[in-house]
Amino acid sequence: MKTTIKDIAKMAGVSTATVSKVVNHKDNNISEATRQRILNLIEEYNYVPNRVASSMVTKKTHSIGLVIPDITNPFFPEIARGVEDLANQHGYHVILCNSDNDLKKEVAYIAMLQEKMVDGIILTASAMREGETLDLGRIHVPVITVDRDIKASKIKGKIIVDNKSGAYEAVSYMLNKGYKRILHLAGPFTSGTSKERYEGYKLAHENFGLPIYEELFVEGFYTAEWGYEGIQRVLNEGIDFDGVFCANDLIALGALKALKEKGVKVPDDIGIVGFDDIYMTTLIEPRLTTVHQPNYQMGYKAAQMLVDFIEEKVVKEKKIILKTELIIRESS
Amino acid sequence: MKTTIKDIAKMAGVSTATVSKVVNHKDNNISEATRQRILNLIEEYNYVPNRVASSMVTKKTHSIGLVIPDITNPFFPEIARGVEDLANQHGYHVILCNSDNDLKKEVAYIAMLQEKMVDGIILTASAMREGETLDLGRIHVPVITVDRDIKASKIKGKIIVDNKSGAYEAVSYMLNKGYKRILHLAGPFTSGTSKERYEGYKLAHENFGLPIYEELFVEGFYTAEWGYEGIQRVLNEGIDFDGVFCANDLIALGALKALKEKGVKVPDDIGIVGFDDIYMTTLIEPRLTTVHQPNYQMGYKAAQMLVDFIEEKVVKEKKIILKTELIIRESS
DNA sequence: TTGAAAGCGCTAACAT
DNA sequence: ATGTTAGCGCTTTCAA
Numbered sequence: 001m002k003t004t005i006k007d008i009a010k011m012a013g014v015s016t017a018t019v020s021k022v023v024n025h026k027d028n029n030i031s032e033a034t035r036q037r038i039l040n041l042i043e044e045y046n047y048v049p050n051r052v053a054s055s056m057v058t059k060k061t062h063s064i065g066l067v068i069p070d071i072t073n074p075f076f077p078e079i080a081r082g083v084e085d086l087a088n089q090h091g092y093h094v095i096l097c098n099s100d101n102d103l104k105k106e107v108a109y110i111a112m113l114q115e116k117m118v119d120g121i122i123l124t125a126s127a128m129r130e131g132e133t134l135d136l137g138r139i140h141v142p143v144i145t146v147d148r149d150i151k152a153s154k155i156k157g158k159i160i161v162d163n164k165s166g167a168y169e170a171v172s173y174m175l176n177k178g179y180k181r182i183l184h185l186a187g188p189f190t191s192g193t194s195k196e197r198y199e200g201y202k203l204a205h206e207n208f209g210l211p212i213y214e215e216l217f218v219e220g221f222y223t224a225e226w227g228y229e230g231i232q233r234v235l236n237e238g239i240d241f242d243g244v245f246c247a248n249d250l251i252a253l254g255a256l257k258a259l260k261e262k263g264v265k266v267p268d269d270i271g272i273v274g275f276d277d278i279y280m281t282t283l284i285e286p287r288l289t290t291v292h293q294p295n296y297q298m299g300y301k302a303a304q305m306l307v308d309f310i311e312e313k314v315v316k317e318k319k320i321i322l323k324t325e326l327i328i329r330e331s332s
Numbered sequence: 333m334k335t336t337i338k339d340i341a342k343m344a345g346v347s348t349a350t351v352s353k354v355v356n357h358k359d360n361n362i363s364e365a366t367r368q369r370i371l372n373l374i375e376e377y378n379y380v381p382n383r384v385a386s387s388m389v390t391k392k393t394h395s396i397g398l399v400i401p402d403i404t405n406p407f408f409p410e411i412a413r414g415v416e417d418l419a420n421q422h423g424y425h426v427i428l429c430n431s432d433n434d435l436k437k438e439v440a441y442i443a444m445l446q447e448k449m450v451d452g453i454i455l456t457a458s459a460m461r462e463g464e465t466l467d468l469g470r471i472h473v474p475v476i477t478v479d480r481d482i483k484a485s486k487i488k489g490k491i492i493v494d495n496k497s498g499a500y501e502a503v504s505y506m507l508n509k510g511y512k513r514i515l516h517l518a519g520p521f522t523s524g525t526s527k528e529r530y531e532g533y534k535l536a537h538e539n540f541g542l543p544i545y546e547e548l549f550v551e552g553f554y555t556a557e558w559g560y561e562g563i564q565r566v567l568n569e570g571i572d573f574d575g576v577f578c579a580n581d582l583i584a585l586g587a588l589k590a591l592k593e594k595g596v597k598v599p600d601d602i603g604i605v606g607f608d609d610i611y612m613t614t615l616i617e618p619r620l621t622t623v624h625q626p627n628y629q630m631g632y633k634a635a636q637m638l639v640d641f642i643e644e645k646v647v648k649e650k651k652i653i654l655k656t657e658l659i660i661r662e663s664s
Numbered sequence: 665t666t667g668a669a670a671g672c673g674c675t676a677a678c679a680t
Numbered sequence: 681a682t683g684t685t686a687g688c689g690c691t692t693t694c695a696a
Contacts, residue, residue: 053673
């Protein structure tokens with residue numbers, strides 16, 4: 001039989017209200033004597049307050065849901081860590097959900113989170129078809145989206161990264177360096193980030209008064225496997241290029257590998273620039289020039305905004321756009 | 333005002349008991365008519381069952397705690413994913429906790445998890461001093477440890493990897509290949525895995541009737557930074573070696589990088605073998621020969637065992653030792 | 665096939 | 681400084 005607040009109260013000869021007060025450090029008006037008596041009993045009987053019961057009364061579970069596509073994708077652990085750190089600092093717990101970019105799974109998770117009465121949700125929405133909106137019908141807690149700018153009426157805040165300007169900066173840098181024909185290995189255009197990065201690629205060319213070649217744009221997926229395959233396809237078609245701007249680092253890593261296997265020298269023959277700045281980009285040879293995404297910050301800020309909403313503080317910025325940073329290394 | 337089971341009951345003209353039964357699919361004895369009536373109301377009023385309240389009654393929260401050092405360390409996302417996948421399949425949610433290998437934080441998290449009434453805990457314990465035992469005093473739910481074999485009375489099950497035989501296999505392979513002086517860049521000996529891997533390294537030498545050179549063993553940390561530094565130190569001391577067996581892939585990646593920068597050819601001049609088989613080992617040049625750790629499996633099996641304990645199934649194996657697999661690639 | 669009622673462990677307003 | 685009391689929203693036994 002687990003010890004409850006009643007047991008402690010009875011043994012201490014006080015009411016449960018009194019015990020509750022000392023457990024929750026609202027003990028300004030409790031005599032030191034009874035406080036100690038209670039504390040001793042708690043210690044002696046290994047009393048653990050049942051926060052599920054508290055939640056019933058207070059209507060707060062102090063937990064937040066984090067819905068991301070896949071924690072196994074190197075992009076997400078840092079976000080998760082940022083979320084968890086801030087949450088922990090404020091006494092919240094994080095429920096981790098991997099949606100696999102599957103709308104069904106995502107919706108199911110969100111429903112479950114609502115049933116568990118989380119105090120709020122942080123969501124990196126699955127890539128959806130253009131104009132599709134997420135049905136948050138039964139949700140009545142604040143939702144913050146991270147990285148993906150989706151439409152849904154109940155979303156209270158957004159943390160996004162300025163993908164376009166990040167890509168613009170990277171491609172401008174390449175153009176400045178003298179690259180003339182820059183291949184763009186893009187992500188899937190169902191994803192807004194892919195489009196934005198492409199926009200940046202385009203804008204840079206426009207500002208340099210340079211043409212964009214249709215054959216130098218290839219849409220694919222955000223994976224190393226695809227980078228590896230995609231660049232080979234371009235190579236095999238005999239299309240000429242002197243630089244590659246990849247929509248993320250995974251693509252860049254795959255492409256780099258394919259290039260090396262073909263005996264192409266990077267950066268001497270062809271320069272490569274990635275996007276995200278995941279950890280492993282510094283561990284390879286040559287180290288990858290890339291656009292740093294403030295992932296930890298994204299998670300941290302998202303959690304911060306969410307907690308502010310939960311605790312009904314005034315949230316001035318409901319849409320935070322984080323800046324990227326071009327990290328120049330040896331691959332370009 | 334949120335809709336509750338009472339509201340639905342009143343509107344349907346039935347008791348809350350009846351609504352409860354249809355919500356939880358225990359509706360064998362409910363007439364189809366009332367069932368439909370209730371279902372329609374639920375739909376119409378966006379009724380969300382409050383699982384916190386259910387938990388109060390059923391004494392099950394359907395959530396499990398996952399305490400790991402750091403989700404940002406590439407070793408852990410796969411474990412977390414394995415845990416989450418199995419948990420999800422059985423209707424459980426995962427609360428993610430990063431302990432940073434800090435005993436204080438770990439203990440605090442475990443206490444919080446108990447207060448939140450999780451149904452069980454999966455723990456990769458922080459590296460502790462020899463013989464130290466974790467105080468699980470207030471815990472009254474099953475705990476399963478993963479990867480680290482620690483001592484604590486309340487631990488119900490363990491999932492570990494046969495580090496010694498993994499290392500043995502790797503080093504035997506190197507010895508077979510003709511490597512004579514194999515440097516071992518070890519992890520911290522406060523960690524049991526480091527010691528076990530060293531044991532395997534030693535055993536292989538013994539079985540080959542080969543000596544172990546003291547100067548070829550260096551204890552360090554499980555990071556790329558340390559691998560980078562550590563091997564440079566050995567190099568600078570002029571110590572001769574023709575192969576490197578690293579206690580994990582991060583160390584190997586760091587070492588590889590240092591070697592490349594010094595113009596040492598891998599594997600021609602020096603061969604490298606790692607441990608873990610993290611994703612990025614296939615993305616580098618040369619691809620790393622390494623010992624595959626079944627991380628996803630570890631997480632999955634741990635969650636499986638935990639759920640079995642929670643649901644009071646008979647658990648035959650309380651200590652599962654997972655086998656590693658030597659993955660031979662180009663770095664050796 | 666359905667309902668009445670007790671109670672899970674706790675908090676908070678109010679009283680004393 | 682401490683206690684009384686009324687729930688929070690749900691499940692479950694037992695009776696009807």
